[in-house]
Amino acid sequence: MLRINNILILFLFSFTGNIISAQDNNLKERLQTHVKILASDSLQGRGLGTDGAEKARDYIVGQFRDAGIQPIGDDYLQNFSFRQSLAWIPASNIVGLVEGNDPVLKDEFILIGAHYDHLGYDIRNDEKRIFFGADDNASGVAAIIELGRYFAQNSDLMGRSLLIVAFDAEESGLIGSNHFVDNSPVPLENIKLMFSFDMVGMYETNRGLHLRGMASLDKGDELAAVVAQRHEMILRQTGENIEGRTDTQPFGSAGIPAVHVYTGQKSPYHKPEDQYHLLDYDGMETIHLFMKDFLKVLSHESELRQSASLIASVLQESTFAGRRPAAGFLLNTGTGFHRYPDEFFQAKTLLNVSAGFYFQVPLSQLFGLQLEALYDLNGSQIDGGNFRRHSLTVPLNIQFGTPGVQGQDIRLFVFSGPYYRHTFAGERAGTTLDFENDFNRDEWGYTIGVGLNIFRVYMGYTSRRAVTDLLKSDEIKILDSNGYFSIGYRF
Numbered sequence: 001m002l003r004i005n006n007i008l009i010l011f012l013f014s015f016t017g018n019i020i021s022a023q024d025n026n027l028k029e030r031l032q033t034h035v036k037i038l039a040s041d042s043l044q045g046r047g048l049g050t051d052g053a054e055k056a057r058d059y060i061v062g063q064f065r066d067a068g069i070q071p072i073g074d075d076y077l078q079n080f081s082f083r084q085s086l087a088w089i090p091a092s093n094i095v096g097l098v099e100g101n102d103p104v105l106k107d108e109f110i111l112i113g114a115h116y117d118h119l120g121y122d123i124r125n126d127e128k129r130i131f132f133g134a135d136d137n138a139s140g141v142a143a144i145i146e147l148g149r150y151f152a153q154n155s156d157l158m159g160r161s162l163l164i165v166a167f168d169a170e171e172s173g174l175i176g177s178n179h180f181v182d183n184s185p186v187p188l189e190n191i192k193l194m195f196s197f198d199m200v201g202m203y204e205t206n207r208g209l210h211l212r213g214m215a216s217l218d219k220g221d222e223l224a225a226v227v228a229q230r231h232e233m234i235l236r237q238t239g240e241n242i243e244g245r246t247d248t249q250p251f252g253s254a255g256i257p258a259v260h261v262y263t264g265q266k267s268p269y270h271k272p273e274d275q276y277h278l279l280d281y282d283g284m285e286t287i288h289l290f291m292k293d294f295l296k297v298l299s300h301e302s303e304l305r306q307s308a309s310l311i312a313s314v315l316q317e318s319t320f321a322g323r324r325p326a327a328g329f330l331l332n333t334g335t336g337f338h339r340y341p342d343e344f345f346q347a348k349t350l351l352n353v354s355a356g357f358y359f360q361v362p363l364s365q366l367f368g369l370q371l372e373a374l375y376d377l378n379g380s381q382i383d384g385g386n387f388r389r390h391s392l393t394v395p396l397n398i399q400f401g402t403p404g405v406q407g408q409d410i411r412l413f414v415f416s417g418p419y420y421r422h423t424f425a426g427e428r429a430g431t432t433l434d435f436e437n438d439f440n441r442d443e444w445g446y447t448i449g450v451g452l453n454i455f456r457v458y459m460g461y462t463s464r465r466a467v468t469d470l471l472k473s474d475e476i477k478i479l480d481s482n483g484y485f486s487i488g489y490r491f
């Protein structure tokens, strides 16, 4: 009965010219085959840097070639390596291209991606457990291969160009997709939208398809809804938030609208039971037909723009960039002198130096907090010689300045705040200071200054003024005062 129905439906569609075309009645079979092979015993869970991963790579490259997807450059591989504990792990993204057909829009790209690595295997009690990763993410790889095949064979249907990318090293922290964003083979600003197909084999169980982050494309959710209606497709979670746990993350951070195509965490997630026979291949076919239509529509849209909130979030990220909590070394050289606020004169200056560490915490785009701990040699010329103190000085300053320039950490700011100074030794014209009877060990005051960060280097001018008296007696008031040029280096 079922079979007759299918034939009847196909027969009818061949007349109505419906989007579900009769000539591709092997689609579901091919999707199944891809998953079956990628999640088979012989690929051993496609663990990083293993033979299984290499077999997966060969298979995907073979499928790209067979599908008529073009390589970018000499071959499909974007090779890289990264450090994991002590070892360098070799890895490869697989990158294919279908050129668009619109003379103007073809310089812009829509990227469809899926990671092909999984967890590999482990050995417990002499027993090997393979993590097959059928839903995660043989399903996504099957999806992009077949979408790539369709558009390679029907490239006249695409306005913009299509990048098809199988990412490596996703499970180790989105390393493949980060590498791609940092080393994009096409100008990154020309990638207008990306989809990460990650776990798409559970449509029926999930009662729909998540397009997480769809609204990070301006009006993307509305466009998706229109196309979904044509396919009686159930869409869920089409909001603006870009998923951080799949390959959408580095694209979103780079300001590219990025969508996680996902049928929920319905499979035995990251367990050996995530296997070929559990997936919903009818559902994968449904998703394919919807995405095919949707990609066509997107590729011809006159403009693909970021949503306002994506622009805002990227702006915020970039102004904080380089403004994470930071620590560094600080050296101050300048002069100091004693002020006598009740007299009409003041002492002559003496060379003052201080050195130590600073710790900086950004509070917002414009404000920051800086704590310093300095060994401080301060003093003044006085009648009959020099006055010197060896102190520990601890300033706490609020900084107010320009937002950092994106990715460059160039920043100009003013600062002010209180300082505390504890003196542990000193001398006055050759005589040791008597802290029992004559001099205060503890001093409070305030700092004002101006600073400039250029990458790791800090330069600035600092003025420090005591508000508490140097002397214990009330007869005459002496206030310490210093001015420093500072140079610093961030660790």
Ligand SMILES: [Zn+2]
Residues within 6 Å of the ligand: 115, 136, 137, 170, 198, 199
């Ligand atoms: Zn995954």
